[in-house]
Amino acid sequence: MIVYSNQNDPSQIQPSEDPTQDKTEGQSPVSDSTETRSSPSRWTALAAKSALWLLAAACFYLVYQRSAAAAQRDNLTLVQYLGEFFAGVDWLMWLCMMVPYSLFFFLVDSHATWRVVRWVNSPDVKFKDILPIRGSAYILSLVNEQVGKGAMSLYLLRHHQVPGWQALSSMLMLGIVEIYQLLFFSAVGTWFFYERVSAASQLLPLDVIFPILFVVAAVYLPVHGWLFKGKGARSGKVRSLPVFHAFREVRWYHYPLLLLFKAPNLLLAIVVYTSALALFDVPVVLEEMLVFLPMIFLAAALPLPFHAGALVFWTVLFPEFPLVGAFSLVMHTFFVVFNALIGLAFLPLANRQLFGERPA
Secondary structure, eight states: OEEESSTTOTTOEEEOOOTTSOSSTTOOHHHHHHHHHHHHHHHHHHHHHHHHHHHHHHHHHHHHHHHHHHHHHTTOOHHHHHHHHHHTOOHHHHHHHHHHHHHHHHHHHHHHHHHHHHHHTOTTOOHHHHHHHHHHHHHHHTTOHHHHHHHHHHHHHHHHOOOHHHHHHHHHHHHHHHHHHHHHHHHHHHHHOHHHHHHTOSSSOHHHHHHHHHHHHHHHHHHHHHHHHSTTTTTSTTTTSGGGHHHHHSOTTHHHHHHHHHHHHHHHHHHHHHHHHHHTTOOOOHHHHHHHHHHHHHHHTSSOGGGHHHHHHHHHHOTTOTTHHHHHHHHHHHHHHHHHHHHHHHHHHHHHHHHSOOOO
């Protein structure tokens, strides 16, 4: 950048004293440095996403390999083997279980969400107002689960003036309690039916992995209490961030209450999955599902495309039934699609809540 010391004499030119401006025309060192910093972050994100897709592909290949080997032992092609596996299923009975289960899950999940929002964000929120937003979130979750959480944040911002980060903190709290609920029920099952875990530890040392997970989760509980309810919880740089707002606001008894509110979904899932496996000629008992189904749901929460973590976990837990991975895909696909249909039923009302006129 240049300036004239005398507007009538352009020959007298002095450099600008602006230290942020580069002498090279059309370039800025600030923008260059920003581009330099952002470029590695883009490559890092791309590499991480590629690694997740490769890992998911490896999971599907493992399941394919085991299924193809089982088909070959029966002198069948994989398509024929899959056809025989699905041909013996009483699909009407299966639908009679899955449809009520999905509806029940939606109501219980919405109720738990409503409780947290009332505790943390706004006591004026009504349960009937949560249903359309929660349902629409299921549609958005088909694309991206984080976008689904954004629907609730947008609703709370528009109708109850709740800042976005504080609304997101409620969703984060729900996720943490969900993880602890799964670990709790799996720990109870492992305690009473440890022999089931030992018998399933052929491919992975689950009899070692499970107890380690339980101990780590138990050790973190007092740390969590100290972080967000102890002295200085509201003044620390990290602990005072808006995204942790829910953890600072709730009382200690809200955690077990929330676990109780969410527990019916998992308990019914254990019964439904046990009965559904019987329809697919995979004999399991309730105690096996009590131990393993929570861990399968945890594996499904891993950031792998198509919930590939759960797919592999089914195969690891039931190696004598190679097509149990196909069962997993059928169950998961129906569940997410039917939940999205529930969301479609609520979509007109959700659109009015999210994008209509704000209440006076």
